[in-house]
Amino acid sequence: MRIRILGNLVILGATVVLSYGMQVSKPHYADLTAPIPADGAMHDTIRARSFDVRLDKVVFARALKTNQFGRQKLLTTSGLWAVVTTSLTATAASTTVADGTWQGPTGLRYHQTERLGYRQDMPPHGVDPGLEKRGLFVFEIPPDQIRGASLLIAARQFGPLDAQARISLDGVPTSADGQPADVLPEYDLDAPPPQGKS
Amino acid sequence: MFRTARSKVQTWITAGAGTIAALFVASLMGAFGALPAHAPPQLPLDTAIDAGRWRVQPVRAYISHARTYGVLMKPGQKALVLEADLTNRTAQSDKAYFNVFKPDGLALPDPMPMIALTRDATLTPELHPGMTERMAYVWPLAGDAIVPASLSFGVTAEIFKSRDNLYGMPGWFNPYRLGTITLPVADVPGTGS
Numbered sequence: 001m002r003i004r005i006l007g008n009l010v011i012l013g014a015t016v017v018l019s020y021g022m023q024v025s026k027p028h029y030a031d032l033t034a035p036i037p038a039d040g041a042m043h044d045t046i047r048a049r050s051f052d053v054r055l056d057k058v059v060f061a062r063a064l065k066t067n068q069f070g071r072q073k074l075l076t077t078s079g080l081w082a083v084v085t086t087s088l089t090a091t092a093a094s095t096t097v098a099d100g101t102w103q104g105p106t107g108l109r110y111h112q113t114e115r116l117g118y119r120q121d122m123p124p125h126g127v128d129p130g131l132e133k134r135g136l137f138v139f140e141i142p143p144d145q146i147r148g149a150s151l152l153i154a155a156r157q158f159g160p161l162d163a164q165a166r167i168s169l170d171g172v173p174t175s176a177d178g179q180p181a182d183v184l185p186e187y188d189l190d191a192p193p194p195q196g197k198s
Numbered sequence: 199m200f201r202t203a204r205s206k207v208q209t210w211i212t213a214g215a216g217t218i219a220a221l222f223v224a225s226l227m228g229a230f231g232a233l234p235a236h237a238p239p240q241l242p243l244d245t246a247i248d249a250g251r252w253r254v255q256p257v258r259a260y261i262s263h264a265r266t267y268g269v270l271m272k273p274g275q276k277a278l279v280l281e282a283d284l285t286n287r288t289a290q291s292d293k294a295y296f297n298v299f300k301p302d303g304l305a306l307p308d309p310m311p312m313i314a315l316t317r318d319a320t321l322t323p324e325l326h327p328g329m330t331e332r333m334a335y336v337w338p339l340a341g342d343a344i345v346p347a348s349l350s351f352g353v354t355a356e357i358f359k360s361r362d363n364l365y366g367m368p369g370w371f372n373p374y375r376l377g378t379i380t381l382p383v384a385d386v387p388g389t390g391s
Contacts, residue, residue, distance in 0.1 A: 028366060028368075029366040029367055075317075075318055076318070077317075104327075107289060108289050108290070108327040108328070109290040111291035111324055115315070115318065142328055
């Protein structure tokens with residue numbers, strides 16, 4: 001009789017412990033439905049589900065020169081402008097690539113800038129299979145978010161369970177204090193891109 | 199001795215249960231609604247204020263009669279402008295700063311302000327983590343609206359939940375009034391910028 005009660009208590013306790021353990025170790029919904037990363041490095045072609053992306057060049061500048069509604073505009077920032085040049089191709093069907101995020105070394109996420117308005121070479125990029133297209137992503141970042149950063153590129157901003165290219169930016173030259181080695185005082189977005197591979 | 203202790207405990211439990219039941223019924227019937235509400239405090243102007251996902255530092259407030267940071271006025275309207283330095287305290291770019299400030303005691307034709315980056319008059323850009331930017335909140339007012347020389351603004355903050363109750367997603371919820379700031383309001387007759 002007594003053993004039976006004890007046994008029941010042990011089973012009850014074990015159930016409580018097991019249930020509690022399952023509750024605290026339950027994966028976060030945000031993690032379960034997170035985008036699926038496709039990792040790569042600079043200058044590699046990374047195959048995401050609906051598009052291929054290759055990071056060609058990262059340029060840092062203190063100001064951006066752009067043409068808005070026929071007027072020259074000089075955009076300044078409290079940090080640095082990072083202009084990322086990528087080559088994009090669709091894999092199977094024509095699609096768009098709309099979302100770029102600069103993820104700093106500690107996980108801070110800097111979404112692409114909205115201050116440039118609509119431009120042909122800014123996201124969303126319409127891409128087609130077999131036709132390589134130059135696509136820009138422009139970010140505002142503090143200078144201490146460059147070393148150890150990575151670039152996240154996805155077809156949509158909220159794309160649960162869709163592929164997300166995650167490109168490590170270790171190839172960006174930085175000096176000993178983490179500052180970028182080369183910062184232009186001004187970058188002209190409307191200047192023609194240099195020909196050939198860079 | 200054991201028996202008296204036991205009856206004592208029984209008495210305590212009975213009396214306690216009665217008290218708790220009485221308090222419970224009273225609170226259900228709203229007996230505590232008459233308690234004075236805790237008034238939101240007056241916030242300092244010289245230090246930055248942590249308001250939920252934003253760190254804010256009000257700079258100045260004024261009445262503008264012309265186009266201010268690219269925000270156009272309708273004819274016969276003027277605008278109340280509040281300039282503040284905003285810093286994103288979260289880990290990702292965000293633009294949920296519409297309800298941070300609200301002027302008290304003014305009849306607003308549209309409670310939603312137009313918000314512009316003072317740097318280049320971009321309307322409602324996303325602000326990035328840790329990058330402080332000066333933003334201008336512009337509320338259009340009727341041309342004959344009377345604005346006191348010293349105006350108070352309510353500051354609204356939110357709380358962070360690592361899991362919300364519906365999807366278990368992290369987010370900012372439950373806006374509450376953090377406090378009040380009071381600023382002198384100058385009248386700028388000329389053009390803004």
